[in-house]
Amino acid sequence: MLTEKRYLVLEDGTVYEGYRFGGDRTAEGELVFNTSMTGAQEIITDLSYTDQIITFSYPLIGNTGVNTEDNETLLPSARGVVVREACSEPSNFRASESLDSFLKRHDIPGISGVDTRSITRKIRSGGVMKAVMTDEENHEELVELLQTASFRTDQVKRVSTKSPYISTGPGNRVVLIDYGKKENIVRSLNALGCDVTVVPYNTSAADILRMRPDGVMLSNGPGNPEDVEAGIKTVKNLIGKVPLFGICLGHQLIGLACGAKTFKMKFGHRGSNHPVMNLKTTKVEITAQNHGFAIDGDSLASTGLEITHTALNDKTVEGIRHVKHPVFSVQYHPEASAGPHDSEYLFGEFVKMMEIEKEANNA
Numbered sequence: 001m002l003t004e005k006r007y008l009v010l011e012d013g014t015v016y017e018g019y020r021f022g023g024d025r026t027a028e029g030e031l032v033f034n035t036s037m038t039g040a041q042e043i044i045t046d047l048s049y050t051d052q053i054i055t056f057s058y059p060l061i062g063n064t065g066v067n068t069e070d071n072e073t074l075l076p077s078a079r080g081v082v083v084r085e086a087c088s089e090p091s092n093f094r095a096s097e098s099l100d101s102f103l104k105r106h107d108i109p110g111i112s113g114v115d116t117r118s119i120t121r122k123i124r125s126g127g128v129m130k131a132v133m134t135d136e137e138n139h140e141e142l143v144e145l146l147q148t149a150s151f152r153t154d155q156v157k158r159v160s161t162k163s164p165y166i167s168t169g170p171g172n173r174v175v176l177i178d179y180g181k182k183e184n185i186v187r188s189l190n191a192l193g194c195d196v197t198v199v200p201y202n203t204s205a206a207d208i209l210r211m212r213p214d215g216v217m218l219s220n221g222p223g224n225p226e227d228v229e230a231g232i233k234t235v236k237n238l239i240g241k242v243p244l245f246g247i248c249l250g251h252q253l254i255g256l257a258c259g260a261k262t263f264k265m266k267f268g269h270r271g272s273n274h275p276v277m278n279l280k281t282t283k284v285e286i287t288a289q290n291h292g293f294a295i296d297g298d299s300l301a302s303t304g305l306e307i308t309h310t311a312l313n314d315k316t317v318e319g320i321r322h323v324k325h326p327v328f329s330v331q332y333h334p335e336a337s338a339g340p341h342d343s344e345y346l347f348g349e350f351v352k353m354m355e356i357e358k359e360a361n362n363a
């Protein structure tokens with residue numbers, strides 16, 4: 001039974017009172033919400049949540065506990081976790097610990113016993129905002145501090161791999177640029193036989209091309225894509241030289257590299273059931289999403305890019321391709337984890353693209 005008080009203090013002065021669980025520290029960050037009913041472990045270990053406090057709108061979190069197989073990274077960097085109820089006695093044959101113990105081990109504070117649906121409604125109407133999770137009872141100064149605090153811009157640098165490494169496979173050679181990648185991108189490529197070399201976010205195009213890859217994959221990652229200047233430059237210099245496939249932040253970087261614009265959304269898309277239309281087939285895919293920025297569709301004219309997928313909820317751009325070069329990307333997550341597998345086929349399309357290019361180059 002949790003009894004010790006903890007508070008979630010929002011930039012607009014609202015205070016939610018709840019109970020302390022997980023790590024024991026004060027933590028500030030951007031307060032966002034995720035509507036997934038399952039997959040809390042994958043969500044919390046997704047590095048795209050770096051510096052963010054995740055509110056789960058679904059009311060019971062952690063009932064299957066945490067296991068050793070479903071981590072998207074071994075060093076999660078979300079700032080905090082907000083739940084209505086944190087299950088203290090998980091039941092699942094794979095569970096190795098509770099959510100509370102997992103968060104304690106990673107020093108990520110949590111607050112439970114708050115009305116997460118009301119927080120979600122607040123963010124939907126007011127937009128994402130800064131918040132702090134604290135055990136202090138006096139909040140006036142904290143609100144003032146929050147209102148003047150500015151966000152860091154170095155998230156990708158902090159979470160990217162420091163040196164290259166290989167996850168071997170017998171097939172196509174893929175260089176995966178790590179902006180804060182989800183492990184399931186590596187697993188999905190390996191499952192199709194790809195040999196994956198993971199490289200740091202600031203690796204140059206020349207260094208990548210020297211590895212003679214059949215294709216380059218641009219990963220998901222935290223923060224504002226405009227802050228990842230090294231990434232934009234590398235992508236610019238790779239387009240037309242090697243097949244490219246981008247996911248989420250990687251997709252935004254392709255847009256920026258071609259001259260399109262990105263913008264910060266009011267409250268983003270975070271959940272496991274976002275409907276997206278594939279404009280070529282008019283088929284609807286139910287997708288896993290986690291993004292707060294998006295490519296501005298109106299800025300795509302004369303970039304050489306065209307829209308391939310759109311979000312059915314708000315008509316934002318969800319997928320693009322280059323009309324001349326073998327380059328495509330999606331704003332959502334074909335690697336799922338957590339979420340549905342409708343768009344897993346995109347990894348297959350990337351492999352096909354690499355095969356076609358190889359054949360064309362050998363002809």
Ligand SMILES: NC(=O)CC[C@H](N)C(=O)O
Nearest residue numbers: 220221223248249292293
């Ligand atoms: N999952 C991601 O790659 C997110 C991309 C970017 N940080 C955004 O919030 O839009």
